[in-house]
Amino acid sequence: MKPGFPFPGCFALVAAGVLAVSDRVPGGLRAWAGDVFVQPESRLRVKVLAEGLREPIALDVASDGRVVLAERRGRIAVWSLADSRFQTAANLNVFSGPEDGLLGLALHPGFVTNGWIFCYHGTPGVLENRLSRFTLRDGSLDPASQRILLRVPTRIPKPNHSGGGLAFDAAGCLYLGTGDYTYADRSEGFAPLDHRPGQELNDSERTAANTADWRGKILRIRPEPEGGYAIPEGNLFAPGDPKALPEIYAMGCRNPFRLSIDAPTGRLFWGDVGPDAVQPVPERGPAGFDEFHVTRTAGNFGWPYFIADNRPYRRFDFATRQSGRPFDPERPVNESPFNTGLRELPPARAAFLWYPPGPSARWPEVGSGPRSAMAGPTYHFSAPLKSSARLPAEWDGATFLFDWERGWILGAWLDGKDRVTRLKPLLPGHRFRRPICLQLGPEGALYLIEWGSRWSDNTDAALVRISGAE
Secondary structure (H helix, E strand, O other), X not given: OOOOOOOOOEEOOOEOOEOOOEEEOOOOXXXXXXXXXXXXXXXXXXXXXXXXXXXXXXXXXXXXXXXXXXXXXOEEEEXXXXXXXXXXXXXXXXXXXXXXXXXXXXXOOOHHHHOEEEEEEEEOOEEEEXXXXXXXXXXXXXXXXXXXXXXXXXXXXXXXXXXEEEEEOOOXXXXXXXXOOOOOOOOOOOOOEOOOOOOHHHEHHHOOOOOOOOOOEEEEEEEOOOOOEEOOOOOOOOOOOOOOOOOEEEEOOOOOOOEEEEOOOOEEEEEEOOOOOOOXXXXXXXOXXXXXXXXXOOEEOOOXXXXXXXXXXXXXXXXXXXXXXXXXXXXXXXXXXXXXXXXXXXXXXXXXXEEOOOOOXXXXXXXXXXXXXXXXXXXXXXXXXXXOOOOOHHHOOOEEEEEOOOOOEEEEXXXXXXXXXXXXXXXXXXXXXXXXXXXXOOOOOEEEEEOOOOOOOOOOOXXXXXXXXX
C-alpha cells in the first residue's frame, strides 16, 4: 500500500493557546461566504475546527454538541460547539506499538448526565486490549474512574488487525469491532489458513472463524451502571456453551475497524479491510476485495473462507502447496488445529458492496488503488430541526461509507432488502486526507477526522466539520 497525498489549498489560522478554525477549499466551483468556503453545487461547507493533532483516530459527538476526540497515543480532548475551543481532557497511559493504542471511543447515550466514555485501548506491560469505561466531568477525564469491561488478548510478536470500532444502539447495547489478529503478508494475498505447527499467527481460523475467541468479531454487550455488562438477547450464541462466546454478534471479520448503527432501523454497518491478491488464482481463490456489510441480526460473515459475494477460498496446504476443495458458504467447517471453538459454523453472509484494487465495473464510484473500507453514520433529514448547519434533504437516508486510503466519502442508499440502489460522492472531486472516523452531530452536521497524508506522525491531521450551506 502506498501513502496518500496531502490535500491542496489549506489555510490555517492559529490563535495563542487555542487551536483555531481554518478553512478548506473543496474541488469545483468555490465562493467565499464569511468565515468558510462554500461549494455551491453541493450546498456544503467545510470548516477545519482543529489542527496540530497527533494521530487523531476516533471521535463521538454528544447531544449537547461537544465533540470528544481520541488520539492513538492516549490523549482525549473536547471541542465545544458553544465556544469553538479545543481542550485536553486527559492523557491516558496506553501501549501504542504496531497497530495498537487508543483505537476506539464511544459516548454513552446518557453521557451529558453521567459523563461516561467507553474506550478500546492497549495497556503498557499487559498483553491485552481493553474495553474500559471512564468518566469525564467539567472538561476533565479521571483515569482513576476506569472500569474494565472486556480484555482481548494480544501477544508478541504483534500480528496485524487490532480493530477498535465502537458504537451504541438505541437500546443501549455497545458494539466493539475486533480484528482477526493474523499476519496479512504471509499468504500471498489470499486467505491465511496455515495449519503447520508454530504457524498459528498465519491462521485466521484460530480467531475470526473461532467461536471461542474474541478476535475477528463484532461483540455486543449491554454495559451496566456498576461497571459490568449483560448479554443482550439476539447475539449469535446463547450463554452456557464453553465453545462459543455469548458476546459475539458478528463473526467472520478481518478488520472491522469502523462501524456504525442506524438507530431508527437497528442496522449495523461496517467496513472490512480485505487481503491484497490482485487477481484470482484457481488453486487458491478470489482476488482481494474490501467489503461493506450490513445486518439487522447476528450472523457469520465469512472470513477467512469467503469474501465479497461469498466467493470461496480453497483449503491450502502450506507445506505441500496442494489445494483442496472450495469452502461451502452454506456449511463452513473449521478444521484448524488451532481452533478452540465449534467445528461447524453458521452459514456465511455476503457483503452488500465490495471492490477490488482495480476499477469496479459494478460500482465505478469507488475508484481504484489501495483500499481501506470504513463505515460511518446514516443521515435522516429532520424538517422540524432549526439548524442552518444540517445537511441538505438530498442526503436523507444516506449511509456514509468512506475509504481511508482512497480519500472519498460516499452516500449509499439501500432498499428494503439492504441492497445498494445508489452511490453519491460527498464533495465530488475532493480527496480527503485519509478519513478515519465520521460522526453526525445533533445539529445535522458531519464531524470528520482526517488522519493526514502520511502513515504516522502527520503535520496535517485535522478535525473537520461538514455542514449545510443554506
